[in-house]
Amino acid sequence: MSLVRIAKVSRWYGNVVAVNDVSMSIGPGVTGLLGPNGAGKSTLITMMAGFLPPSTGSVTLDDVPIWRNERAYAQIGLVPETEAVYDTLSGADFVRANAELHGLANAGAAAATAIATVAMEEAAGRRIATYSKGMKQRIKMAAALVHEPSVLLLDEPFNGMDPRQRLHLMELLRKMGAEGRTVLFSSHILEEVQQVATHIEVVVSGRHAASGDYRAIRTLMTDRPVLYRMRTSDDRRIAAALIGDPCTTGADLDAEALHVQVADFERFSKLVPGLARELGIRLHEVSPTDESLESVFSYLVGGKR
Numbered sequence: 001m002s003l004v005r006i007a008k009v010s011r012w013y014g015n016v017v018a019v020n021d022v023s024m025s026i027g028p029g030v031t032g033l034l035g036p037n038g039a040g041k042s043t044l045i046t047m048m049a050g051f052l053p054p055s056t057g058s059v060t061l062d063d064v065p066i067w068r069n070e071r072a073y074a075q076i077g078l079v080p081e082t083e084a085v086y087d088t089l090s091g092a093d094f095v096r097a098n099a100e101l102h103g104l105a106n107a108g109a110a111a112a113t114a115i116a117t118v119a120m121e122e123a124a125g126r127r128i129a130t131y132s133k134g135m136k137q138r139i140k141m142a143a144a145l146v147h148e149p150s151v152l153l154l155d156e157p158f159n160g161m162d163p164r165q166r167l168h169l170m171e172l173l174r175k176m177g178a179e180g181r182t183v184l185f186s187s188h189i190l191e192e193v194q195q196v197a198t199h200i201e202v203v204v205s206g207r208h209a210a211s212g213d214y215r216a217i218r219t220l221m222t223d224r225p226v227l228y229r230m231r232t233s234d235d236r237r238i239a240a241a242l243i244g245d246p247c248t249t250g251a252d253l254d255a256e257a258l259h260v261q262v263a264d265f266e267r268f269s270k271l272v273p274g275l276a277r278e279l280g281i282r283l284h285e286v287s288p289t290d291e292s293l294e295s296v297f298s299y300l301v302g303g304k305r
């Protein structure tokens with residue numbers, strides 16, 4: 001069993017604190033590392049892959065520090081976010097080169113197996129420059145799998161993929177997890193993580209914000225007041241009616257719109273159409289204003305403080 005443990009880890013680049021006192025353990029199965037852009041996901045993954053030492057704290061594989069530990073490297077595969085693969089090589093040559101870098105005795109056979117795992121046999125002879133984004137992602141995955149690592153780390157693997165490629169990769173990750181590998185992938189989209197990860201770790205602004213399964217995270221994200229922006233034919237009257245209902249906790253009216261603080265979304269969504277009809281008010285716009293990922297994530301962090 002491969003357990004990656006991050007204990008009280010901080011990592012800074014000059015004055016920038018990218019990871020701030022994070023602790024988490026990643027075991028077998030598929031874990032999603034969720035967080036908005038700049039949250040520190042890549043930095044965490046790079047440290048787990050042994051390409052970057054923590055500034056403080058420890059990053060270990062089965063209790064042995066990963067940094068500069070060849071035995072750990074032999075057990076870890078990384079699929080980086082960058083698209084910078086050697087375009088002029090064929091997929092097969094690229095994967096084989098990785099097998100050779102790992103010092104595998106039978107690099108050719110290992111490369112063929114890895115290429116078959118990601119179903120890239122047909123295109124393997126072609127130059128990588130001719131591949132689609134999804135194919136590039138798959139060949140990077142084959143390169144990461146060539147030494148049969150027990151830990152597979154993927155940085156934003158679904159970025160830029162079309163739905164079919166996405167499903168294919170999800171299937172592959174599930175399979176890897178079911179085989180008992182420790183699989184961790186990063187993403188900034190909760191729904192994407194939910195479809196494939198059984199466990200989720202959330203990071204925001206370099207800090208560990210939450211951890212659990214999809215339902216636990218979703219509940220944390222939805223059990224919070226949401227600010228709605230409304231434009232209607234009579235903002236003042238509908239504001240007065242809404243404020244009298246327990247599903248709202250406040251309302252602000254400015255020259256442009258009505259901003260309603262909603263505590264109970266379900267009740268609010270049922271209430272508004274009926275109220276508008278009853279009062280003869282036309283609804284031009286009803287939309288959440290703070291549904292952006294960053295604000296949802298900030299809420300999670302705020303809630304933890």
Ligand SMILES: Nc1ncnc2c1ncn2[C@@H]1O[C@H](COP(=O)(O)OP(=O)(O)OP(=O)(O)O)[C@@H](O)[C@H]1O
Pocket residue numbers: 013016017018019035036037038039040041042043044
């Ligand atoms: N080499 C570096 N030098 C300076 N700052 C860096 C460096 N790498 C990352 N950072 C900063 O550290 C913070 C975390 O970055 P990181 O790339 O780990 O986040 P992320 O969650 O992976 O985001 P993204 O999804 O955008 O890649 C950011 O503020 C980023 O600007």
